[in-house]
Amino acid sequence: MNSELLKRLSVASAAVAAFAMLVSGCGATNNGEATNDAKVGAAEPASGFESDYQGQYSMPDPDKAYNNPQDSDNIKDGGELHMATTYTPNWNSFSVEGNTGYMSELWSWYMPSLVKFDLKGNMTWNKDYITDAKVTNENPLTVTYTINDKANWNDGTPIDWTAFKSTWEVMNGSNPAYNPPSTDGYSSVKSVEQGANAKQAVVTFASPYYPWQSVFTGLYPPQATDPKVFTEGWIDNPHSDEWGAGPFTVQKADKDGATFVRNSKWWGATPKLEKITYKYMEDTAMLNAFKNGEIDSVSFSNANSLKTVRGRKDSQIRLGYGLQTNVYVFNGSSGPLKDVNVRKALNQAYDRETMNKIHFQGLNWTPEDAGSEVFPIFQKGYEDNRPEAAKKLDVEGAKKTLESAGYKMGDDGYFAKDGKTLDVRFTYFGDSATTTAIAKAYQQMMKAAGIKITLDNKDNSKWADTMNNHDYDVTTMAWQANSPWGQLNMTQLYGSKSESNFSFVGSDEIDKLAKVPGTIENQDEAVKAANKAEKAALELYGTMPMDVPAGFYAVTKGLANWGPAGFTSTDPTLVGWQK
Numbered sequence: 001m002n003s004e005l006l007k008r009l010s011v012a013s014a015a016v017a018a019f020a021m022l023v024s025g026c027g028a029t030n031n032g033e034a035t036n037d038a039k040v041g042a043a044e045p046a047s048g049f050e051s052d053y054q055g056q057y058s059m060p061d062p063d064k065a066y067n068n069p070q071d072s073d074n075i076k077d078g079g080e081l082h083m084a085t086t087y088t089p090n091w092n093s094f095s096v097e098g099n100t101g102y103m104s105e106l107w108s109w110y111m112p113s114l115v116k117f118d119l120k121g122n123m124t125w126n127k128d129y130i131t132d133a134k135v136t137n138e139n140p141l142t143v144t145y146t147i148n149d150k151a152n153w154n155d156g157t158p159i160d161w162t163a164f165k166s167t168w169e170v171m172n173g174s175n176p177a178y179n180p181p182s183t184d185g186y187s188s189v190k191s192v193e194q195g196a197n198a199k200q201a202v203v204t205f206a207s208p209y210y211p212w213q214s215v216f217t218g219l220y221p222p223q224a225t226d227p228k229v230f231t232e233g234w235i236d237n238p239h240s241d242e243w244g245a246g247p248f249t250v251q252k253a254d255k256d257g258a259t260f261v262r263n264s265k266w267w268g269a270t271p272k273l274e275k276i277t278y279k280y281m282e283d284t285a286m287l288n289a290f291k292n293g294e295i296d297s298v299s300f301s302n303a304n305s306l307k308t309v310r311g312r313k314d315s316q317i318r319l320g321y322g323l324q325t326n327v328y329v330f331n332g333s334s335g336p337l338k339d340v341n342v343r344k345a346l347n348q349a350y351d352r353e354t355m356n357k358i359h360f361q362g363l364n365w366t367p368e369d370a371g372s373e374v375f376p377i378f379q380k381g382y383e384d385n386r387p388e389a390a391k392k393l394d395v396e397g398a399k400k401t402l403e404s405a406g407y408k409m410g411d412d413g414y415f416a417k418d419g420k421t422l423d424v425r426f427t428y429f430g431d432s433a434t435t436t437a438i439a440k441a442y443q444q445m446m447k448a449a450g451i452k453i454t455l456d457n458k459d460n461s462k463w464a465d466t467m468n469n470h471d472y473d474v475t476t477m478a479w480q481a482n483s484p485w486g487q488l489n490m491t492q493l494y495g496s497k498s499e500s501n502f503s504f505v506g507s508d509e510i511d512k513l514a515k516v517p518g519t520i521e522n523q524d525e526a527v528k529a530a531n532k533a534e535k536a537a538l539e540l541y542g543t544m545p546m547d548v549p550a551g552f553y554a555v556t557k558g559l560a561n562w563g564p565a566g567f568t569s570t571d572p573t574l575v576g577w578q579k
Contacts, residue, residue, distance in 0.1 A: 048318035048555070048563065051310050056364050057319055060551075060564070062378035065119055066320040067563035067570075068555075068578065072269070075560050075576040080275040082295045087255065087280040088464050092234035094170060094220050096499040097468050099181035101324075101480045109260045109276060109572050110238070110246040112151075112159065112219045121379075121484030121567035123213055128268040129159070135212070141205040143212055144195055150267035153221055154249065155242040161201035165192040166222035168203075170230055177227030181500045182492035184518060185215035210521040214485045219245075247271040247573050256280060272576030282460050283430040290315075290554055297562060301550040302434050303362025309554035320564025321378055322551035323481040325370050328544045332505035334473050336422055340505075341405035343541035346424070346474065347390040348398035349449035350442075356547060358437050363550055370545035372534060373479050373493060374486035377548055381527035385534040390544055398449040407450075415450040427456040427472035429463050438476075467502060476546060477502070484523075484567055487530030490514035494537035503542025510537050 044060055047068040060066060085105065090098035093107045114129050125133055132146040151159040169175070173183035180186075190206035209215065221243040224230065233239075238258070240250035248260040248271060257279040262271055281289060287305055290298040291312055298309065309315060328350075330343045337343055352369060368377055369391070371384025389397065399409070407415040407422060415422040424446070428439045436457070443453040453474075458466060466472060479493065491514040492498055496506025513533035520526040538544060551564040558578040561570065 044319060048316035048553070050557075051313055051315045051317065053317070057306075057317070058364060059366065060320045062321045062566070063119070064320070065563075065565035065568055066318045066553075067565040067568065068316075068318070068558075068560050069565070070560040070574070070578050072272070072574060074579055075272045075574065076579050077270075077272060078274050079272070079577045080277065081273050081559075081575065083276065083278045083297060084281045084286045084289060084295045085278050086463065087461050089235050090464075091236070091238045091253075092230060094167075094180060094218075095231060095234070096179045096181040097464065098234065099500070100464065101478075104480075104482070106238075106258060106278065107218075108246075108570065109248040110240050110244040110250055110263070112163075112245050113217070113569070114219065115213065115217045115483075116569040116571070117483060117567040119566035119568050123483075129219075133213070136202070137204075140190065141208045141212065143203045143205075145201045145203065145216065146195075147199045147201065148267070149199055152245065152265065152267070153223070153242065154240065154244045154263070154265050155223070157221075157223060158198065159219065159245060160198040161192065161194045162198075162222040163219040164201035164203060164216055166225050167216060167218070167220040168192045170220050170225060175227065178230050179499055182489070182498065184488055184491050185209050185212075188518070189215070207519070208521075209518050210526065211485060211523070214483065214488055217483075221245075248276065251275075269573045271573045280461070283432040283435070293556075296556040296559055297553060299551070299553050301360060301363065301365070301552055302432070303360075306363070306552060306554075312554070314557045315554050316557050316559075318553040318555060318563040320551050321367075321376065321566070322549065322564050323376055323567065324478045324549060324551075325373050325376070325481075326476060326478045326546040326549055327373050328546050329472070329475050329477055329502045330505075330542055330544075331470060331473050331475075332503050332540075332542050333470065336417075336424065337473055339405055340541055341401050342422065342424075343505075344389060345398040345401040345449060346446065346451065347541055347544055348394045348401060349446055349451065350390075351393045351445050352547075353393070354445070355438065355441060358441050359434065359547060360550060361434075365550040367548045370548045372486075372531075373543065373545055374481060374489045374530065374534065375527070376481055379484060379486070381524060381531070383531045385531055385538055386544065387535075387539050387541075390538070390541070395449045398451075402450065409450055413447070413450060414452045421452055422450070423452045423454055425454045425456050425473040427458065427466065427475040429458050429466075430460045442474075470502070470504070478549075481567075487517035487526045490517060490530055490533045490537070493543070494533070501542075503540075505540045505542035506537070507540070510540075 085102045088100045088103045092098040093103045112129050114126050116124050116126055129148055129151055131148050136142050136144040168186055168189050170178045171180045171186040173187050188205050188207050188209040191204045193202045195202045224243055238250045238253050247266050249263040251261045252259040260276040286298050289295045291308055330337050371386050375382040402415050407417045410416045426442055428435055439455050446453045492500045494510055495514055496511055513536055517526040517530040553563045560576055560578045561574045
């Protein structure tokens with residue numbers, strides 16, 4: 001399904017990591033039958049493999065884009081795009097509840113995105129919104145932004161310096177009535193004032209924050225700063241007619257899906273597409289919808305799903321490294337998981353090699369083990385930040401860890417303490433056979449170490465509420481890197497007071513280490529500081545990288561500028577159908 005590899009689209013801030021449900025693949029497992037049993041053939045074209053390609057899919061080149069990149073002149077004017085996604089009720093992508101990869105994708109069509117990235121993460125300003133941005137004082141660090149004269153919110157209100165001020169106010173953490181997913185960067189700003197005119201915003205930092213370009217990459221409408229509106233006013237309501245400001249506008253939105261059409265008030269280049277329609281679907285429904293020609297894109301990491309989508313003749317298969325890392329989350333506020341020794345034992349008993357075989361069965365997908373939740377494995381400076389005990393299977397070590405914490409093995413083969421069996425609930429979502437297989441395999445792995453796992457399966461539609469209500473012991477999810485500035489996500493993911501820390505474990509030491517990268521101007525040195533902070537955070541076993549999923553897209557043939565492409569920003573005006 002489409003959460004398998006989230007597209008590179010705008011979010012509230014490029015320095016804010018969006019989270020998503022982990023979906024292991026749509027459809028059934030392939031029971032050991034390799035879908036592509038021929039020898040590796042030709043290298044993958046930029047537009048992907050044709051559906052009748054018979055060779056095995058080789059590992060993609062992380063330095064290439066596989067999104068069928070096309071210039072405007074090569075894209076048809078008009079046409080529709082039919083998509084599927086997972087329901088997220090809160091349309092406010094600046095709030096912790098709305099900070100999902102699904103919502104960031106929807107927002108990208110109709111809300112401001114101030115920056116663009118190329119394949120390797122080099123940034124430029126989006127001239128439709130920002131015509132100039134530069135440091136105008138070094139001490140204190142002061143940045144002056146010049147806003148496009150034509151830029152307006154859909155209600156006619158000019159996008160001006162007040163949009164920068166409202167964004168700062170809702171995101172800086174000084175008012176507890178707001179619930180941003182991260183305050184990093186914004187909390188370092190001292191003031192936002194008008195410059196030479198209303199179309200100029202002057203941002204002064206109380207303390208330097210680097211890269212300063214990462215702070216204001218999206219804008220929150222000043223018309224919507226009432227705290228109740230911020231936290232509750234976007235539920236099932238995109239507010240497109242008044243607060244939208246993008247190439248498209250939301251024509252319709254309900255609990256079944258959303259429809260976007262060209263925005264008549266848009267001042268930039270006319271979008272190639274006339275209409276985009278999203279439907280909210282469960283995993284298997286998405287796969288079948290693509291097979292039947294009802295939607296134009298579906299993503300997956302399952303060999304049998306690949307076989308299914310290849311049955312549609314007018315399709316292309318695009319495979320590339322993505323920016324998503326699947327992770328385990330251990331709820332440190334829940335029952336026995338309050339004990340770090342229990343969390344450590346769960347990691348020691350985890351058989352990564354076996355799980356990878358289950359997850360990527362039948363696919364020629366062999367990346368190195370994921371060792372970071374914020375840096376893709378192909379990014380410069382990436383390190384494996386996991387503690388040694390989480391890098392290898394050690395069932396006996398897990399038992400010893402539990403025994404040292406006062407647990408004793410019972411006659412039933414499970415550890416117990418104070419007369420209570422060590423019973424941990426594993427929550428997973430959707431009807432994918434692979435997801436179910438992963439859950440059952442996890443249960444068996446932990447049983448070997450004397451840990452009882454109770455499986456808790458929920459519909460995809462329950463995912464957002466489950467995560468926001470913290471209704472899990474152990475679950476899987478995914479973090480989406482939205483920029484090469486992953487070093488700035490340390491506090492968001494691991495901060496002891498962060499609303500995006502779904503493990504609820506942290507420490508003062510980690511909080512201090514997490515703030516260091518943003519004080520370093522040199523990117524390479526900032527990444528080193530982030531690695532140090534993440535190593536300390538993962539030692540608490542509140543979360544752990546699981547794997548890097550295969551980024552398979554199946555798309556209707558000819559879809560342009562859509563698919564795996566490194567850090568490349570998807571330009572909503574250039575998604576369309578190749579001539």
